[in-house]
Amino acid sequence: MxxxxxxxxxxxxxxxxxxxxxxxxxxxxxxxxxxxxxxxxxxxxxxxxxxxxxxxxxxxxxxxxxxxxxxxxxxxxxxxxxxxxxxxxxxxxxxxxxxxxxxxxxxxxxxxxxxxxxxxxxxxxxxxxxxxxxxxxxxxxxxxxxxxxxxxxxxxxxxxxxxxxxxxxxxxxxxxxxxxxxxxxxxxxxxxxxxxxxxxxxxxxxxxxxxxxxxNESHRCNRDICDFASNIFPDFPKMFSKNSKLTGHDGIFCIHIDGVDNYIENYNPIILKYSKTTNTFGFHGINIGLAKGRTYKRVLIFPTKPMLEYLKTKDTSKAGDKSKLYVAVTRAKYSVAFVVGNKSLIKNGENKNG
The missing domain is CATH 3.40.50.300 (P-loop containing nucleotide triphosphate hydrolases)
Incomplete structure (x- = not known):
C-alpha cells in the first residue's frame, strides 16, 4: 500500500x-x-x-x-x-x-x-x-x-x-x-x-x-476479547479477531480477591492497574497508560469502581475512563481477568464475555 x-x-x-x-x-x-x-x-x-x-x-x-x-x-x-x-x-x-x-x-x-x-x-x-x-x-x-x-x-x-x-x-x-x-x-x-x-x-x-x-482486524486479541472491547465503544466499528489460537483458558473472566494468588501461579498474567495508588496486594503492576502498544498473553486487571460497575451493568456511561478500560483489555492475546470482591460477578468461574 x-x-x-x-x-x-x-x-x-x-x-x-x-x-x-x-x-x-x-x-x-x-x-x-x-x-x-x-x-x-x-x-x-x-x-x-x-x-x-x-x-x-x-x-x-x-x-x-x-x-x-x-x-x-x-x-x-x-x-x-x-x-x-x-x-x-x-x-x-x-x-x-x-x-x-x-x-x-x-x-x-x-x-x-x-x-x-x-x-x-x-x-x-x-x-x-x-x-x-x-x-x-x-x-x-x-x-x-x-x-x-x-x-x-x-x-x-x-x-x-x-x-x-x-x-x-x-x-x-x-x-x-x-x-x-x-x-x-x-x-x-x-x-x-x-x-x-x-x-x-x-x-x-x-x-x-x-x-x-x-x-478493524486485530491480530492480537481473540474473539471474546474483541467482542468485549467493541462493547466498550459501541459507536465505533466492531473489532474482528484474526487470532484463532485456543489455549484452554481463553476470553474474559472475573476472579475473586481470595483467588488472586492461585490465578497468578497458574496463568502468570501481566498485572495492570489504573494508577500507582491502586492496591495490587503486593504484586508488581503496570499502569494501564504505560502499557499502551504492548502485547501480553494474559492480563489480570485490578479495576476501578466504575469498571466494576460496568462489569455488573454493561452500561458504558458508568464505566469511568473507557479508554483505559479498552487499553487494558486489548493488551491480551488470550485471556483477561478482572479482580472482583463480589462473587456474584464470577458466575461459578464461567467466562464473563461482555
Missing part, C-alpha cells in the same frame, strides 16, 4: 499500526520522512521496530517526539519573530492547566516554554511569519507520519490543518478508543478531545482535506 497525501488510518488495538508505519516508511528510500508521536514509550517502540526490521533507523528517516519536533523546527528557529530573543532552553511540562497564564505568556522565568503553550506558540509564529515555518518544513520533509493521533489536542489540530494544506504528505495513524493521554490541556477544540478526535477527522474528510481508512 502506497502512502498517499493526507491519510488518516483509524486502526483498532492489535491491528499492527506501528508495523504499518515502519514498513511503509522503509519503502520510501528516496524520501525524507519524519515519524513522530507524543509519548516517549511509543517513540521507543517505533525505534525498536525500525531496528528489528532494518537493523537501524535509515538516514532518510527521523524518529522524533512531537514536542522535540516542535521545539527544534518551530519554536527555536523563529522565536525572535514573537519578540522573544533569549534562546528557549527546553519544555516545561505541566500536568494541569494553569489559570494564571495570559494568552501571550509562553515562557517560564528560566526560558522554558510551557508544554501547554508549545503548539499555540508554533501556530501563532507561523501565522505571524506568513507561513515561514511550514515552508521551511516543506523543504526538509516529503512525509510526516504521526502515530497515536488520538493523543493530539488543542492547537495541535491547528497545526495539522496547516500540514494538510501544505506540500507535505501527511499520514496520521491512531485509535481514538485508546486516548489515555493528551499533549496539552488547552480548551481549544475541547469538543474533539480524546475519542472525539474521530469527529474532527470526519469533518476534515468531508472537506476533502484527508482520506480516512479503517482497519
Amino acid at each position: 502506497q502512502l498517499n497525501k493526507n491519510k488518516a488510518i483509524i486502526a483498532c488495538a492489535g491491528s499492527g499500526k506501528t508495523t504499518y508505519i515502519v514498513e511503509e516508511a522503509l519503502k520510501l528510500k528516496d524520501q525524507k520522512i519524519l515519524v513522530t508521536t507524543y509519548t516517549n514509550e511509543n517513540l521507543d517502540q517505533i525505534k525498536a521496530f525500525f531496528i528489528e526490521k532494518a537493523g537501524c533507523i535509515p538516514p532518510n528517516i527521523t524518529v522524533q517526539s512531537w514536542f522535540s519536533f516542535l521545539l527544534q523546527e518551530g519554536v527555536r528557529p523563529y522565536q525572535n519573530q514573537m519578540e522573544y530573543q533569549q534562546r528557549v532552553r527546553t519544555i516545561f511540562f505541566q500536568i494541569k492547566k494553569s489559570r494564571y497564564h495570559k494568552k501571550d505568556n509562553y515562557f517560564t522565568s528560566a526560558n522554558d516554554i510551557y508544554s501547554n503553550k508549545v503548539s499555540e506558540f508554533v501556530y501563532e509564529c507561523d501565522r505571524k511569519t506568513e507561513g515561514r515555518i511550514i515552508k521551511r518544513l516543506e523543504k526538509i520533509y516529503s512525509y510526516i507520519v504521526i502515530d497515536e493521533l488520538q493523543d493530539f489536542a488543542g492547537y495541535d489540530l491547528n497545526l495539522l490543518e496547516i500540514f494538510f494544506n501544505s506540500k507535505i504528505n501527511i499520514v496520521a495513524v491512531g485509535d481514538p478508543r485508546q486516548a489515555t493521554f493528551s499533549t496539552n490541556t488547552s480548551q481549544k477544540y475541547k469538543q474533539y478531545r480524546r475519542s472525539n478526535i474521530f469527529l474532527w477527522l470526519k469533518e476534515k474528510e468531508q472537506n476533502n482535506e484527508i482520506e480516512i481508512e479503517e482497519n
